[in-house]
Amino acid sequence: MGFFADLGRWFLENWSGDAGWLVRIWQHVEVSAVAVVAAVLVALPLGAWLGHTGRGGLAVVSVVNIGRAMPSFGILALALPFTIWLADTVWFIDNGLGFAPTFVALFALALPPVFTNTWAGIRGVDPEIVEAARGMGFTGRRLLRDVEFPLALPVILTGVRVTAVQVVATATLGALVGYGGLGRYIIDGFATQDDVRIVAGALLVAALSVLTEAMFSLVERRVVSPGLGIERQTTVPTPETRFRNGEHPEAVLS
Amino acid sequence: MPEPMISLEGVTKVFPGSAAPAVDNLTLEVAAGEVAVLVGHSGCGKTTTLKMINRLIDPTSGRITVAGEDVMTVPAPELRRRIGYVIQQIGLFPHRTIADNIATVPRLLGWDRTRIDERTDELIALVDLDPALRNRYPRELSGGQRQRAGVARALAADPPVLLMDEPFGAVDPIVRSRLQDELLDLQRRLHKTIVLVTHDIDEAIKLGDRVAILQVGGVLAQHDSPAAILRDPAGPFVEEFLGSDRGIKRLSLMPIRDVPLEPGPVVSRAADPEEARAAMARYGVDWFGILDDGNLEGWAWAADLEQGPIASLPARSFRVRLGYDDSLRDALDTVITSHTGVAPVFDGERFVGMLTAEAISRELAR
Numbered sequence A: 001m002g003f004f005a006d007l008g009r010w011f012l013e014n015w016s017g018d019a020g021w022l023v024r025i026w027q028h029v030e031v032s033a034v035a036v037v038a039a040v041l042v043a044l045p046l047g048a049w050l051g052h053t054g055r056g057g058l059a060v061v062s063v064v065n066i067g068r069a070m071p072s073f074g075i076l077a078l079a080l081p082f083t084i085w086l087a088d089t090v091w092f093i094d095n096g097l098g099f100a101p102t103f104v105a106l107f108a109l110a111l112p113p114v115f116t117n118t119w120a121g122i123r124g125v126d127p128e129i130v131e132a133a134r135g136m137g138f139t140g141r142r143l144l145r146d147v148e149f150p151l152a153l154p155v156i157l158t159g160v161r162v163t164a165v166q167v168v169a170t171a172t173l174g175a176l177v178g179y180g181g182l183g184r185y186i187i188d189g190f191a192t193q194d195d196v197r198i199v200a201g202a203l204l205v206a207a208l209s210v211l212t213e214a215m216f217s218l219v220e221r222r223v224v225s226p227g228l229g230i231e232r233q234t235t236v237p238t239p240e241t242r243f244r245n246g247e248h249p250e251a252v253l254s
Numbered sequence B: 001m002p003e004p005m006i007s008l009e010g011v012t013k014v015f016p017g018s019a020a021p022a023v024d025n026l027t028l029e030v031a032a033g034e035v036a037v038l039v040g041h042s043g044c045g046k047t048t049t050l051k052m053i054n055r056l057i058d059p060t061s062g063r064i065t066v067a068g069e070d071v072m073t074v075p076a077p078e079l080r081r082r083i084g085y086v087i088q089q090i091g092l093f094p095h096r097t098i099a100d101n102i103a104t105v106p107r108l109l110g111w112d113r114t115r116i117d118e119r120t121d122e123l124i125a126l127v128d129l130d131p132a133l134r135n136r137y138p139r140e141l142s143g144g145q146r147q148r149a150g151v152a153r154a155l156a157a158d159p160p161v162l163l164m165d166e167p168f169g170a171v172d173p174i175v176r177s178r179l180q181d182e183l184l185d186l187q188r189r190l191h192k193t194i195v196l197v198t199h200d201i202d203e204a205i206k207l208g209d210r211v212a213i214l215q216v217g218g219v220l221a222q223h224d225s226p227a228a229i230l231r232d233p234a235g236p237f238v239e240e241f242l243g244s245d246r247g248i249k250r251l252s253l254m255p256i257r258d259v260p261l262e263p264g265p266v267v268s269r270a271a272d273p274e275e276a277r278a279a280m281a282r283y284g285v286d287w288f289g290i291l292d293d294g295n296l297e298g299w300a301w302a303a304d305l306e307q308g309p310i311a312s313l314p315a316r317s318f319r320v321r322l323g324y325d326d327s328l329r330d331a332l333d334t335v336i337t338s339h340t341g342v343a344p345v346f347d348g349e350r351f352v353g354m355l356t357a358e359a360i361s362r363e364l365a366r
């Protein structure tokens, strides 16, 4: 009982100020959001265009494999010297610690799943519908914008949602390279053997993840055409799971 | 012959990686306002032929013109917006409402909103679609409704040419038959040039002004009117393709109007019983029809004559009646299922005569 009382008291006493959880949540959300938005801005147009033209099958597999082989912790470790070097050379980055390496790591984490889902989503659009569209006079960009993209949207958004949740969870590691965010409580809690602080930080990260998931689900329901009868996918259909589901490799990778 | 709306001259398609051509040296002309049906077994190159017309597939060699223009000289998207394209229900965009689906080509052509809205309403009425379905999505429609929406979409920009690939393949036989009738009805009003692909010979006979029968490899086996093909099949392949009920199929193309009818065992209200008995004897039946002022009122049994003068007999109504424009195939069914072996034929409300089973078989033998 004593522990829960302590936990409750912790939340009451630590909400305000520079190290309070309101600020920490904001920092956590800030770096996560910037990373996800940046990843979407890069990966979505690229994945959509490659999916549309049918090119880049090999690139997709490589990206997926690299993405999967790299632990976030490793990316962070690699990002740190890189961002420090950047801070020395690029005038508008003045701090190689904190935000920059955290952002780079999260961005690298977010890029592959957004890219592969977009690519696989576009490739997965029923070829008969695409041909019907061509038969009516749709061409390149218009076909992608008006037909392929809206039809692939459920898969694409699933990718973004799963990615965002993963990024929010991983942003915790930012504390290791001097960033704020909720990871601070956990890292500092370990350092001072303060169990209450560790658990409070973990709870906040968990809550933020759940909230992120819920928010993206809401967005999905709003922007996907009701005509598609949204079926929520719980896992990201990577090319690998599509192989396992019996699809021909050509269909997935060509 | 006036210049054809669509012409294929020595068109061949060999898909990369395959040795045999999918379509081999095909020459075919489709006149303006004609319904041309391409029919043949699965894989004989029907779809390939159709897609070469709107350039979804480019021919390996040969020339295709639409409205006198070589299709290879027109940018493909521009060409396609001038040609309506209907495929099985899958072709509707699932993420768009029915109205938006129908508005597809007008939007591509950059029409303004009001014009698109008006046209959409017009088309929904034209294909007899419930206006309440306007804002529904394709998955919320039945197969038949989707098909109508598909036709409406193809007609949206009023293209002179319509390509239809197995348009009724995905609906059940009853709906299919109704949709076929509706297409014929639509065509009587719109006079489009239609190329329709099917593997159903009955559909081809019913819909085609002319039918092109293709053999595997896209070889043209015969190209003629359905009646001519049924009368004179060009060789054993066509004969077999038409099936063993070729005679019955021919009947479906012959309207009753073209057959000499019998007056039948029919007498007027004023006639005396002897006249009625003589008429029945002539046809070997035990009933007679009653005419009142040229109107066929109904019929009575021979035994009814015992009850009094013909003028006062109650007329039983005919359970079967044929229209002057019904086909002999419809008539045959009616005639052989009526136990008397004859059926009255009407031109609107006017009685024009009786059709007998013998008359039908005499017609087939000609």
Ligand SMILES: Nc1ncnc2c1ncn2[C@@H]1O[C@H](COP(=O)(O)OP(=O)(O)OP(=O)(O)O)[C@@H](O)[C@H]1O
Residues within 6 Å of the ligand: B015, B016, B018, B022, B040, B041, B042, B043, B044, B045, B046, B047, B048, B049, B199
């Ligand atoms: N894109 C393609 N690449 C290679 N071969 C093809 C392609 N499309 C069609 N074929 C081949 O060309 C031949 C004709 O195909 P097509 O689709 O025109 O047949 P079809 O008459 O429409 O048959 P169905 O009635 O089954 O639709 C077939 O042997 C088919 O396998």
Ligand SMILES: [Mg+2]
Residues within 6 Å of the ligand: B046, B047, B048
């Ligand atoms: Mg076909």
